[in-house]
Amino acid sequence: xxxxxxxxxLKPSVLDPQGNAVKGSLHTLGxxxxxxxxxxxxxxxxxxxxxxxxxxxxxxxxxxxxLANPVIEQYSFRLEExx
Amino acid sequence: xxxxxxxxxLKPSVLDPQGNAVKGSLHTLGxxxxxxxxxxxxxxxxxxxxxxxxxxxxxxxxxxxxLANPVIEQYSFRLEExx
Numbered sequence: 344x345x346x347x348x349x350x351x352x353l354k355p356s357v358l359d360p361q362g363n364a365v366k367g368s369l370h371t372l373g374x375x376x377x378x379x380x381x382x383x384x385x386x387x388x389x390x391x392x393x394x395x396x397x398x399x400x401x402x403x404x405x406x407x408x409x410l411a412n413p414v415i416e417q418y419s420f421r422l423e424e425x426x
Numbered sequence: 427x428x429x430x431x432x433x434x435x436l437k438p439s440v441l442d443p444q445g446n447a448v449k450g451s452l453h454t455l456g457x458x459x460x461x462x463x464x465x466x467x468x469x470x471x472x473x474x475x476x477x478x479x480x481x482x483x484x485x486x487x488x489x490x491x492x493l494a495n496p497v498i499e500q501y502s503f504r505l506e507e508x509x
Contacts, residue, residue, distance in 0.1 A: 344461065350468060365469070365492070374488055378427065378472040385433060385468050386448070389461040405457055409448070 345390055345398040349420040351411045352383035386410060398422055428473055428481040432493060432503040435466035440498045469493060481505055 353359050362380040369377045388405070392398035402420055411418040436442050445463040452460045471488070475481035485503055494501040 352468070352470075362469075368492055369471075369488060372488075372491055374473070374484060376474040376484065377488075378474060380472075381470045383468045383470070385435070385466045386445075387435075387464045387466070388452075389463075390457070391459040391461060401457060401459065405452060405455075405460075408455055409451055 344425060345392050345395070346423045347386075347388045347390065347398065347402040347420050348423075349386040349388065349402065349406060349410060349418060350383060351386065351406075351416050351418045353381065353415060354417050357415045395422060395424065427508060428475050428478070429506045430469075430471045430473065430481070430485045430503050431506075432469040432471065432485065432489060432501060433466060434469065434489075434494045434499050434501045436464065437498060437500050478505060478507065 359381045362382045365382065366377055366380040369380070388402065390398060390401060392401060399422060402422070406418045406420070407413065442464045445465045448465065449460055449463040452463070471485065473481060473484060475484060482505060485505070489501045489503070490496065
């Protein structure tokens with residue numbers, strides 16, 4: 344069993360309205376020192392694979408097909424065995 | 427300027443319907459080897475602070491007051507200076 348930890352973030356050039364909303368709320372709560380906020384998602388995927396290379400290929404394919412939108416998002420992941 | 431990278435995840439005991447939905451979609455796409463999926467969020471917060479300790483206290487307070495729901499979520503963060 345492998346565990347993939349996948350980080351999906353908006354590309355730096357893409358506006359992040361959710362992050363801006365959180366920044367506004369933080370300012371309202373008194374955290375005036377906050378300059379900017381960006382929000383992404385973290386997916387933890389446990390999967391069976393014969394070896395690390397096969398796990399890597401599967402996770403890469405999942406990211407491309409479903410988990411990330413390549414037009415506006417970028418992704419990176421790391422794999423751990425037996426987690 | 428400090429950059430805090432904050433990971434907010436559901437506690438392990440809390441059901442993750444969004445993760446289960448993604449797992450279902452991955453199975454439908456042919457990724458039958460996926461055993462489970464859990465989804466969290468990553469916040470990148472840039473803030474001004476006099477020193478690292480003050481930045482840490484501020485981020486801790488933000489997490490408690492707004493960014494994480496302590497009933498169902500857990501959080502962790504790391505700080506980088508000048509990022």
